[in-house]
Every structure is written in C-alpha cells, then in structure tokens.
Amino acid sequence: MRRTVSGVALVMAGVLLAGCGVGSGGGDDKPASAAKSKKKPGPPETHEVTLEVQGTGSSQIGWAAGSSHFGTATLPWKKTTEVTLEGAQLKTGVQLYVTPQAVKGANGKFVFPPCVLKVDGKKVDENAGGKSSQGCKYHLKGS
Template sequence: MRRTITGAALIMAGILLTGCGGDSGDGGKSEGKSASAAKPKKKWGPPETHKVTFEVKGTGSSQIGWAAGDNHFETADLPWKKTAQVTLQGAELKAGVQIYVTPQSVKGADGTFVFPSCAIEVDGKQVDENPGGESSQGCKYTLRGS
C-alpha cells in the first residue's frame, strides 16, 4: 500500500510540474523569452542638467546645511551664496530630487537669535524663499525634469 501511494504521489508531482510549463496560447511565439523581456522598458528621456543657486542673507556666521544631489554642511559668513549643477536622469526625471538649504540661527541686532532668510533659484527662476525670523524651516524644492 505504501508503494502505491508513493508511486501515485510521484506521478501526480510529475503531471503538475509538466502542467506548469504548458502552452501559452501564442503558438510558441513566446518560447524562450522571459516575462520581463516581453514588457517594454520605460524610457525616461535624456538626462537634464539644471543650475541651482542657494542664497542665505543676513549678517554673522551660520552653519548651513544644503543639498543638490549630495548633502553638504558648512559654516559660512553671511551673506552666503552657492551654485551647483544638478543632473537628473532615469526615474529622477519624473520622481524628482529634493534640494534644500537650511541655515541655523544667528544673533540678531537686539541680541536674540533669529533664522536668516533664504532662497533657491533653478535655472534663474526663484522656486522657494523663506523670510527668516522665527521660522527654522529653511527653503526646499523638488527638482523634476521638464
């Protein structure tokens, strides 16, 4: 009895495995092609390079965090300005890349600490600004392809 059950199980396993590789209904046209090869690949378009300018106004010295593809952190005398090239490619053209500048507070004329104003320009067009004061949010923008 045990041999009969084992033999039947092996035969069923063979039938099931053979059934998984059955005809796809396309007359054998897809034979030898993987499922991923059958789907067209997404074309995003050619890479795009953009000129990004960050600016922090005010007086004194501030620690500034900024990103234009890569993250940076530096201490600088104000006013401060930095220009970088950002190249978008592939999925970045649609999803975008986060760019930002975040200055830390500086001592104001009255002795209190305030956040300096900031701005971001992309290809000569201002895309974000923050007048500073009590807000520490800085400036940010998601750069996407055109």
C-alpha cells in the same frame, strides 16, 4: 431540472472563459500600467541651482543639490551648482534645500536668516525674514 442546471453551468463556464481571453490591450495580456512603466526615461537634464542665505555673521548651513553638505559659512552666503537628472531621477526627482541655523540678530535674540532657492534663475522658494526654521526646499523633477 438537472438539464437546466447543467445548461446554465455550461453557459456560465463559457462566459467565464470568454472573459479570460484577450483583453482590451490588443492581444497584450499586460496591464496598461506595466506597459507605461517600461517607457524609457528621456535624455538627462541639467539645471542650474542657486542657494542663498542672507544676513550677517556666521551660521551653520545644511544644503543639498544632488548631494548633502553641512558646514559653517560667513553670511551672506551663496552657492551656485549644476544638478543633472538622469534615468529614474527624471520621474522621481531630487530634493533641494538650504537650512541655515539661527544667528544672533541686531536685538541680541537668535533669528533664522532669510534664504532663497532658485532653479535656472527662477525663484522656487524663499524664507523671507527667516519666518521659519525649515529654511528653503524644493523637489526638482524632470520636465
């Protein structure tokens, strides 16, 4: 009985050691995800970003296209700028947004002015009719 237990223990030890040997990565003991994370990001990408707020009057506007800004603007308002994604930004992206504050509408009630957000001439978000106080936003990543 003792020899059987010893024999089984030796076989199990051999199986365990063989399982800890070279993995399926062809001799590279690093997991596949670690090898992928070392992949260098692609070249920088520059995108044209256009932020628009429609309507009339004056509104406080918060906006971001690479960096954040806040100020008072006369409506209609439009800002076109370039955003360059580099390094980690190509994968993680950057947040783009335009958030106008409510203005007094024709009926005397406060309403949110409509907004539009475009990337490279393509509309990526809009808040037609000012349906929401959230404004317009988009997460821009590299291609």
